[in-house]
Amino acid sequence: MINLISDTVTKPTSEMMEAMLQARVGDDVFKEDPTVNALEEKLASMFGVQAALFFPSGTMANQTAIKLHTQPGEQLICDKYAHIYNYEGGGVSFNSSVSCKLIDGDRGMMTAEQVEAAINPPDFYHSPLSSLVAIENTTNKGGGACWNLTALQQIRELCDDHQLAYHLDGARLWNALVAKDQEPKTYGKLFDTISVCLSKGLGCPVGSVLLGSKEHIEKAIRIRKVFGGGMRQAGYLAAAGMYALDHHMDRLKDDHQRAKDIADVLKQAAFVKKIEPVETNILIFEIEEKVLQEAEFIKILEQHQIRIISMGEGKWRMVTHLDYTKEQHQQLLSILKQIG
Numbered sequence: 001m002i003n004l005i006s007d008t009v010t011k012p013t014s015e016m017m018e019a020m021l022q023a024r025v026g027d028d029v030f031k032e033d034p035t036v037n038a039l040e041e042k043l044a045s046m047f048g049v050q051a052a053l054f055f056p057s058g059t060m061a062n063q064t065a066i067k068l069h070t071q072p073g074e075q076l077i078c079d080k081y082a083h084i085y086n087y088e089g090g091g092v093s094f095n096s097s098v099s100c101k102l103i104d105g106d107r108g109m110m111t112a113e114q115v116e117a118a119i120n121p122p123d124f125y126h127s128p129l130s131s132l133v134a135i136e137n138t139t140n141k142g143g144g145a146c147w148n149l150t151a152l153q154q155i156r157e158l159c160d161d162h163q164l165a166y167h168l169d170g171a172r173l174w175n176a177l178v179a180k181d182q183e184p185k186t187y188g189k190l191f192d193t194i195s196v197c198l199s200k201g202l203g204c205p206v207g208s209v210l211l212g213s214k215e216h217i218e219k220a221i222r223i224r225k226v227f228g229g230g231m232r233q234a235g236y237l238a239a240a241g242m243y244a245l246d247h248h249m250d251r252l253k254d255d256h257q258r259a260k261d262i263a264d265v266l267k268q269a270a271f272v273k274k275i276e277p278v279e280t281n282i283l284i285f286e287i288e289e290k291v292l293q294e295a296e297f298i299k300i301l302e303q304h305q306i307r308i309i310s311m312g313e314g315k316w317r318m319v320t321h322l323d324y325t326k327e328q329h330q331q332l333l334s335i336l337k338q339i340g
Contacts, residue, residue: 002328005309007172007200007255007281007321012240016203019243025235028054035235039242043196043209046245047188051217054238056229058171058208061195063091064223066132068193068216069165072097075128077118081108081141083169084134095227099128107276108139109147112154119162133159136169138176141311144259144282146176149186156190166190171197171208175280178252192216201252201281202244203322206237248322255281255320258329262318265333269340271297283318284311297339304335 003009012020026032040052055061062084070076076092078085080102084092092100101118103110120127133155139145159166168191170176177184187194193212198204210220224230231237256279263278266285271292276284287294294314301308311317320329 002304002306002324002332004318004320004324004332005307007319010199010203010322012205013203013322015247016240016243020236020239023235023239025233027232028234029230029232033233033235033238035242036238039238040209042242042245043211046184047194047211048185049188049194049211050214051212053210053217053220053224054231054234054241055195055208055210055224056206056231058169058195058197058199059088059091060224060227060229061208061210062088062134062167062169063095064210064220064227064229065167065193065195065212066092066098066134067096067223068212068219069132069167070096070098071129071131073128074131075099075101075120076132076134077101077103077115077130077164078134079103079105079108079110079136079139079142081105081136081139082134083136083140083171086141098131101128101130106142107145108136108142109145109151110135110155111151112158115155116158116162119164122162130162130164132165132167134167134169136171138172138179138280138282140171140282141284143276143278143284143317144172144175144280145277146180146279149180149182152190165192167192168194170194172200172280172282174201174249175252175256178249179256179280198241198244201255201321202241202248204237204240204244207241209241251322252281255322255324258320258324259283259318261329261333262320262336265336265340269336271340281320283320284315285318286314287316292339300339301335304331306332306335 044052198207273286273288
């Protein structure tokens, strides 16, 4: 099976599993798990922020941040492709009772001018009070696109001018850092809160971390409790994160190159209508149904035990990852050339 539906399908390597088995653990609800504490301290130091908090999922980390920064009836501003709007089960409204002002950006990325135009006048009580700007880097539905730092800085300045909070859904921030050769501390200076995922490109089985000020993280602990996210001997999971940060960062370059290799083959295929630019490990493309019907294309892939995923609106996604081997890569390229 060649499974390219997501980079969440990976399993721990034998070395990661050994690190998990050797972990020192305690009760993290009482903040007495030494490995969880070490992971939180490591990530806070990496990003140059005061504190961090371990979560069972990125969705819970994002939803906690939204609840931190908003009050019921308010509104957050995000791109129409944002994960917090499309793929978190309506949690924005269910958990925090806030609405989303959606911006029609470019591949999931919006400009400061677009954000400014979306801010509701604070003295106009007929409209929701704008209180938070949330961005996603890399953009999932935008094909793994990486934000320009200048654009992020311009939005930061806008948030300061309008007293808006600024959250980064950094589920695949590691990919952006590697692709753009950037430093984590750059992001730590820009955002009020950042969520980073350990179970995507880094290959951990479970886990995300929310980063921010000591005040924000102290409040986040209470929200995490309400959401049911307090875990006991979570150090076994945190140990996987510690191992991944030390051993799986550099290899993200391999995922990026393989995604670009696949794109190069698809660009030559008559059955492909359009391919989004490939910067990291996500490839999104559309099929030219005058040449090959979607159902027939998927049937061919299934015959070769290849799995990809629909993104809706006629778009299909492939995501390269830790468990997608060099041998599988060559096999996939050969099959796509045969189809083309």
